[in-house]
Amino acid sequence: MDLHDAATPPRRRRADARRSIHAILNAARVVLGERPDASMEDIAAAAGVTRQTVYAHFPSRDALVVALIEAAAAEYLAALDAASLDTAPPADALARFLDAGWRFLRRHPLLLNPAAPGAPRPNRNALSDVVPPRLEQLIRRGQGTGDFRASLPAAWLADAIIGLQQTAAAQVAAGRATTQEAEALCLESTLRLCGGEARR
Amino acid sequence: MDLHDAATPPRRRRADARRSIHAILNAARVVLGERPDASMEDIAAAAGVTRQTVYAHFPSRDALVVALIEAAAAEYLAALDAASLDTAPPADALARFLDAGWRFLRRHPLLLNPAAPGAPRPNRNALSDVVPPRLEQLIRRGQGTGDFRASLPAAWLADAIIGLQQTAAAQVAAGRATTQEAEALCLESTLRLCGGEARR
Incomplete structure (x- = not known):
C-alpha cells in the first residue's frame, strides 16, 4: 500500500x-x-x-534521471569535500581527487557511457561547474609549493586530467583495461602532466 | 541542367x-x-x-553525412601518411601527428562537436580503427630510441593523447582558448605525457 x-x-x-x-x-x-x-x-x-x-x-523518466544525476553530483562533491584537497600534500591530494572520481564512476556506471542506446544525455553542468574548479585550485596550490611545474595553466591541466580520467574509464568500459590498470595508468599520467614526477 | x-x-x-x-x-x-x-x-x-x-x-541526409565522414577520414589518413611519422625524430613526429589532427579538426568543425543539436552522431570507426595505432607505433618507436619514457604502455598513451587533443579542441569550441593557445597547450602536455620533456 x-x-x-x-x-x-x-x-x-x-x-x-x-x-x-x-x-x-x-x-x-x-x-x-x-x-x-x-x-x-x-x-x-x-x-x-x-x-x-x-x-x-x-x-517522468527524464525527471527521474535528472534527480539521479543531481544526487550523484551531490555525492561526488561530498566525497571531494571529505578528501582534504586543500591541505594534503599536492601529489596525495591529486591521487585522492582521482580516487573520488573512480568511486563516483563505479557507483554510477550509467554516467560512464552516455552514448549507450536509450541512455539519458545528462546536462552535466551540476558537475562540470563545480568539479574542475576544485581540481584547478589544488593544482595551483601544488604549483605554488613547487610540487608541480608551473609552466602550464592550472585551468587547462584540470580539464586535461578530467579528460584523461574519462579516457581511462572508457578503456575499462571497452574491456581494454581492468579498473586497477586504468586507475594506475591515469594516476601516473596525471602526475606526468602536472610535472609532479620531474621532482622525484 | x-x-x-x-x-x-x-x-x-x-x-x-x-x-x-x-x-x-x-x-x-x-x-x-x-x-x-x-x-x-x-x-x-x-x-x-x-x-x-x-x-x-x-x-538521404544520413548517407551524405556518412560519405562526408569517410572523405574526412581519408583526408586525415593521407595527411598522416605524408607526415613521415615513421622516420622523423620522435618528438617532431609527435608534433606532426598533432598538426595533422588540428588541420583535420579545422577543416571539419562538425566532427568537433558531435553533441550539437541536430548533428550527426558518426560511427567514427573509420578513424578510431586506424589513427590510434599509427600514434601508438610512433610512441613505441620513441620509447625504443629513448626519446620517450617507456614506463607507460604506448597503446594507452596513444588514446590519452588523442583524448587530450579532443579536450584542447573543446576549449576552443567553448571559447576558453584560441586555436593557437590550445595547440601549444596540447603539444606541451603531450610531450609531458610521453616523458619527452624529461630529457631536455
Missing part, C-alpha cells in the same frame, strides 16, 4: 516519502547502470514499489 | 558526377560545420546544384 490515508501523521508520511525516494533513486542507479534503456516499471520493481509510487515522486 | 540526356558520352557524365559529388561534399563540410542542423536544401544551395542532384548522389 503506497498511498497514505488522511489519518497518517504528516511527519511519518514525509519519512516514508524520503525512504521511497531513496529506494527509487538507488534502484535507478543500479538498474540504469546495467541497462541504460530500462523502463520505469523495471526501476519500480527493483525498488520494491509500485509504478504509481515512482510516478508520484518523479513525473 | 543537372540531368544528362542520353547523348552525353559516359566519360563526360562520370566526370560531371565526380565534380558534383566533390562540390556537394565540400558544401556539406562547410555548411554543416557552421550549422549542424542545416538541411539538404541548404547544402544544395551552397554547392550550386539542385536538391534533386544532391539526392541523386546521396539518397
Whole structure:
C-alpha cells in the first residue's frame, strides 16, 4: 500500500516519502547502470514499489534521471569535500581527487557511457561547474609549493586530467583495461602532466 | 541542367558526377560545420546544384553525412601518411601527428562537436580503427630510441593523447582558448605525457 490515508501523521508520511525516494533513486542507479534503456516499471520493481509510487515522486523518466544525476553530483562533491584537497600534500591530494572520481564512476556506471542506446544525455553542468574548479585550485596550490611545474595553466591541466580520467574509464568500459590498470595508468599520467614526477 | 540526356558520352557524365559529388561534399563540410542542423536544401544551395542532384548522389541526409565522414577520414589518413611519422625524430613526429589532427579538426568543425543539436552522431570507426595505432607505433618507436619514457604502455598513451587533443579542441569550441593557445597547450602536455620533456 503506497498511498497514505488522511489519518497518517504528516511527519511519518514525509519519512516514508524520503525512504521511497531513496529506494527509487538507488534502484535507478543500479538498474540504469546495467541497462541504460530500462523502463520505469523495471526501476519500480527493483525498488520494491509500485509504478504509481515512482510516478508520484518523479513525473517522468527524464525527471527521474535528472534527480539521479543531481544526487550523484551531490555525492561526488561530498566525497571531494571529505578528501582534504586543500591541505594534503599536492601529489596525495591529486591521487585522492582521482580516487573520488573512480568511486563516483563505479557507483554510477550509467554516467560512464552516455552514448549507450536509450541512455539519458545528462546536462552535466551540476558537475562540470563545480568539479574542475576544485581540481584547478589544488593544482595551483601544488604549483605554488613547487610540487608541480608551473609552466602550464592550472585551468587547462584540470580539464586535461578530467579528460584523461574519462579516457581511462572508457578503456575499462571497452574491456581494454581492468579498473586497477586504468586507475594506475591515469594516476601516473596525471602526475606526468602536472610535472609532479620531474621532482622525484 | 543537372540531368544528362542520353547523348552525353559516359566519360563526360562520370566526370560531371565526380565534380558534383566533390562540390556537394565540400558544401556539406562547410555548411554543416557552421550549422549542424542545416538541411539538404541548404547544402544544395551552397554547392550550386539542385536538391534533386544532391539526392541523386546521396539518397538521404544520413548517407551524405556518412560519405562526408569517410572523405574526412581519408583526408586525415593521407595527411598522416605524408607526415613521415615513421622516420622523423620522435618528438617532431609527435608534433606532426598533432598538426595533422588540428588541420583535420579545422577543416571539419562538425566532427568537433558531435553533441550539437541536430548533428550527426558518426560511427567514427573509420578513424578510431586506424589513427590510434599509427600514434601508438610512433610512441613505441620513441620509447625504443629513448626519446620517450617507456614506463607507460604506448597503446594507452596513444588514446590519452588523442583524448587530450579532443579536450584542447573543446576549449576552443567553448571559447576558453584560441586555436593557437590550445595547440601549444596540447603539444606541451603531450610531450609531458610521453616523458619527452624529461630529457631536455
